[in-house]
Every structure is written in structure tokens, then in C-alpha cells.
Amino acid sequence: MRILILGGTRFLGRATARLAVEQGHEVTCAARGVSGAVPAGARFVAADRDDPESLVPLAAAGFDAVVDVTRQISHARHALDALADHVGHWSFVSTISVYADNTTPGQSAADAPVLPAAPADVDGPVGPDHRWYGECKVSIEELVRERMGVDRSFICRAGLIVGAEDPSDRFPYWVRRLSAGGEVLAPGHPTDRVQFVDVADLAGWLLHAAGTRLGGTYDGSGPAMSRAEMLAGVAAGLGIADPAFTWVDQEFLLSNDVREWSGERALPLWVRLPETAGLMDRDVRAALDAGLTIRPLADTVRATASWMTAHPAAVRQGGLDPADEAAILGKWQAVRDR
Ligand SMILES: NC(=O)c1ccc[n+]([C@@H]2O[C@H](COP(=O)([O-])OP(=O)(O)OC[C@H]3O[C@@H](n4cnc5c(N)ncnc54)[C@H](OP(=O)(O)O)[C@@H]3O)[C@@H](O)[C@H]2O)c1
Structure with missing residues (x-):
């Protein structure tokens, strides 16, 4: 596949790019290059997504699949404006922070209530406590489904991601x-x-989803x-x-x-x-049935x-x-x- 990763310079994006290269795919990563370097074998394209036009030059190339990890609504909107008509499948890495109820065990992505979309004047998480993070991801999920169609969009609501290159202290x-x-x-x-998921397992599932054109909304976590x-x-x-x-x-x-x-x-x-x-x-049986494997x-x-x-x-x-x-x-x- 020809894969475009919007990110790829740290943790999950980088692990996905690395695995995609190992699997023999042609990998392009678009980012500023501020967070780190892309893995060997991936092509780096410098792009600052604060500029609405930054991804437009990539459209002509066409891609089988895009993987986007953004938290910024405008970044997602501009990426979809530039690329939606030129790619086959779109994976968006969302989060379990979209859920409205953190109290009830055993909920699944199929029917758990989510937060409302972000207010119109909010574009991304704010401050040290990342206020509006979940709401922004809800807004981006909606944009992706709207522009790509439900069948061509894979919404992966990641749980706690762990493993090599983990930037957190968890x-x-x-x-x-x-x-x-x-x-x-x-x-x-x-x-x-x-409950958590190994970054390499999540990366593998994102590539599996792209390769099989998996559509739908799932939790990305291990049992x-x-x-x-x-x-x-x-x-x-x-x-x-x-x-x-x-x-x-x-x-x-x-x-x-x-x-x-x-x-x-x-x-x-x-x-x-x-x-x-x-x-x-969370109940993640649907993810396991849809190809997520856990090491x-x-x-x-x-x-x-x-x-x-x-x-x-x-x-x-x-x-x-x-x-x-x-x-x-x-x-x-x-x-x-x-
Ligand atoms: N870690 C967890 O436990 C956890 C749990 C649930 C969900 N998630 C989600 O999983 C994803 C993790 O992604 P990740 O590990 O790859 O890390 P990330 O911190 O989300 O990486 C952001 C990526 O976007 C790029 N970027 C940021 N600002 C940019 C800009 N203005 N223009 C272009 N590129 C820009 C960064 O590269 P440059 O800085 O080099 O530009 C980086 O590659 C995120 O979506 C997160 O919300 C994480």
C-alpha cells in the first residue's frame, strides 16, 4: 500500500510508520519534524498543519490509506479538504476520552454514550489538563465519517497506549x-x-484496518x-x-x-x-474480532x-x-x- 501518516515523528505514529516500512509498504509521514524523526525507510514531508494549505501538495500523489493522530479540529478539517478525494481509506486515532460515562464497567464502542462535539470556538485541547480533548476528538470523528463515509473510515478509540517510546510516566x-x-x-x-494496549499491537491493527478497508468505530485496547x-x-x-x-x-x-x-x-x-x-x-471483544491482536x-x-x-x-x-x-x-x- 501507499500509506500517508499524518504524524509519524513520535510514539504511535512512529511505530505505525516503522511497522508499515517493515511490512513493505510505501510510507510517507507528514509532520513538522519538531517531535522527532520518522523511522528509517519512511519518506518525511515537512508540513505545518496550522497552515490550511500545507497538505494540498500531497493530494496529487494519491494514497491507499491515511492514518491521522491529530487532536486539532482544524488540522483534521484541512487534511480532509485536501486529501479525502485522493485516498481510499482513512484511519483516525481517537481516544476513550470521548466517552461520557467513565463509571460503568463493560461498555462497548457500539453503544456507549459519547461527549458532545467541541463548542464552535474550541479547536484543540486547552491547558495542562487538556480541557476539551475528548470533545475535540468527537468533532474530528464526525468530520472523518462525514467526508470519507462510514465504510471508508476507521475510528480507533485508543485506550492507554504503552510500550517502547512511551512519552508518558505511566x-x-x-x-x-x-x-x-x-x-x-x-x-x-x-x-x-x-486496561491498556501495546503501541506495536495498535500500530499493527491500524495497518490491518487499512489493508482490509475496515470501516466503523472501535475501542483500541487490550482486554x-x-x-x-x-x-x-x-x-x-x-x-x-x-x-x-x-x-x-x-x-x-x-x-x-x-x-x-x-x-x-x-x-x-x-x-x-x-x-x-x-x-x-471496557468491553473490547469487537476490536479483537476485527483483527486487533494482543501480544x-x-x-x-x-x-x-x-x-x-x-x-x-x-x-x-x-x-x-x-x-x-x-x-x-x-x-x-x-x-x-x-
Ligand atoms: N498515549 C496514550 O496513552 C493515548 C491514549 C489514547 C489516545 N491517544 C491518541 O493516540 C494518538 C497518539 O499519537 P502519537 O503517539 O503519534 O503522538 P502525538 O503526540 O499525538 O503526535 C502528534 C503528531 O502530530 C504531529 N504534529 C503536531 N502538530 C503538528 C502540526 N502543527 N503540523 C504537522 N504535524 C503536527 C507531531 O509531529 P511534529 O511535532 O514533528 O510536527 C506528531 O507526529 C493521539 O491521537 C492521541 O490522542 C493516546
Whole structure:
């Protein structure tokens, strides 16, 4: 296939471009080149999508498939204006942040309610908390379906993406923490659900969708697992035989200013229950039936760990720092032993 990736200079876009080259496709990546370089074997076309005309020169070439990762509504609109009539299939990487209900477990893309589209004066996520992110993705989903038609558009609502080149502090936190050894603070309850997808699996599915002209809207995530399974899987992937976990109650963590999900003082991939019980417990059977394949967790862990070792400067150092973790564990033990 002749594939155009709108992005391709970091994480998912780059993994998709790399895999497409490996699979023998002719790959073009259009981006500014600010976030990084495209993989070897892909053609880089410099384009700043803030300029509405930036992708117009690519139209004449024609492509079998486009993969777009944008968060900006205007970027999507201009890309569709320039290219929709010159490509066979359009994959848009959306997000599970489009969903209106993060509380109910077991929802599926087929019928889960989504947020309203972004207000007219909003073009992209705003500020450090990425306000309007989900709404902007909803707006872009609508544009893609409208311009390409439902049958030629693949809307992939990605869950938490993990693996090599992960720019976040989420999954890498657990790889780093388990590697460090000692008593590990495990948040919440062992049966709490967690859910994510390996970037390479998602990349593979995007290419499968393009190759088979898959149309429709799906969640792009692996099946949910328990947090105990995840932590044991990280340990196993790292070759750690007997990890020592201390499970600490949610309310105790919250009352000690331990934060959820990501960032400073956070325990990544941990969210408050029951309020957020639906976030990492979605029904993804439709995606698996439509060609998404999931590699063993140990492979994801090893890929993440080797990338972290090879590129230490690129790894974001978020999460709970070791001194805070030790202090909280000490306090928890005192409370527990009382
Ligand atoms: N990470 C997660 O856990 C997660 C979860 C759910 C959904 N998602 C979605 O998954 C996708 C991830 O995509 P990604 O990993 O490839 O990273 P990304 O951070 O979305 O990358 C953005 C891409 O767009 C390019 N870009 C940004 N501004 C541009 C501009 N003005 N003109 C041209 N190109 C521009 C960037 O390249 P340059 O900077 O080089 O121009 C980069 O390649 C996103 O859509 C995200 O919303 C992610």
C-alpha cells in the first residue's frame, strides 16, 4: 500500500510508520519534524498543519490509506479538504476520552454514550489538563465519517497506549519501580481492573484496518486485567521471581495526597473507584474480532524496559518518588498494625 501518516515523528505514529516500512509498504509521514524523526525507510514531508494549505501538495500523489493522530479540529478539517478525494481509506486515532460515562464497567464502542462535539470556538485541547480533548476528538470523528463515509473510515478509540517510546510516566513508572526492587506500594485492591494496549499491537491493527478497508468505530485496547495480574506480569517480564507488594487502601492513599493516573505524586494507572470503574474496564471483544491482536504482557514489558535502558534521557520521571513511597508505606504499616 501507499500509506500517508499524518504524524509519524513520535510514539504511535512512529511505530505505525516503522511497522508499515517493515511490512513493505510505501510510507510517507507528514509532520513538522519538531517531535522527532520518522523511522528509517519512511519518506518525511515537512508540513505545518496550522497552515490550511500545507497538505494540498500531497493530494496529487494519491494514497491507499491515511492514518491521522491529530487532536486539532482544524488540522483534521484541512487534511480532509485536501486529501479525502485522493485516498481510499482513512484511519483516525481517537481516544476513550470521548466517552461520557467513565463509571460503568463493560461498555462497548457500539453503544456507549459519547461527549458532545467541541463548542464552535474550541479547536484543540486547552491547558495542562487538556480541557476539551475528548470533545475535540468527537468533532474530528464526525468530520472523518462525514467526508470519507462510514465504510471508508476507521475510528480507533485508543485506550492507554504503552510500550517502547512511551512519552508518558505511566507504564514506565511500573517498569522502573519493579526493576528497583524492595517493597512495592501497590495501590487499591488486587482485583481492580486495568486496561491498556501495546503501541506495536495498535500500530499493527491500524495497518490491518487499512489493508482490509475496515470501516466503523472501535475501542483500541487490550482486554482488561486485574492490577495484581498486571504487576505480576511486569515482574515476570523483568525476570523478577518474587516481588513484594504491599496493597494500600484507596482512601488511605487519597488522604495522604497520593494522586491518581499520572504526574507528580501519582501512582500511574490507578484511578479512584467506583467513580472511574469504567475507564479501564471496557468491553473490547469487537476490536479483537476485527483483527486487533494482543501480544503477551511480558513482551510489552521487555520492549518498554529495553527502550528505557537505551534512551534514559527520553524517559519521563513522574509518579511517586521513592522517599514518598517509603514514607507512605511506613505510615500504612503503623495504621495496619494498630
Ligand atoms: N498515549 C496514550 O496513552 C493515548 C491514549 C489514547 C489516545 N491517544 C491518541 O493516540 C494518538 C497518539 O499519537 P502519537 O503517539 O503519534 O503522538 P502525538 O503526540 O499525538 O503526535 C502528534 C503528531 O502530530 C504531529 N504534529 C503536531 N502538530 C503538528 C502540526 N502543527 N503540523 C504537522 N504535524 C503536527 C507531531 O509531529 P511534529 O511535532 O514533528 O510536527 C506528531 O507526529 C493521539 O491521537 C492521541 O490522542 C493516546
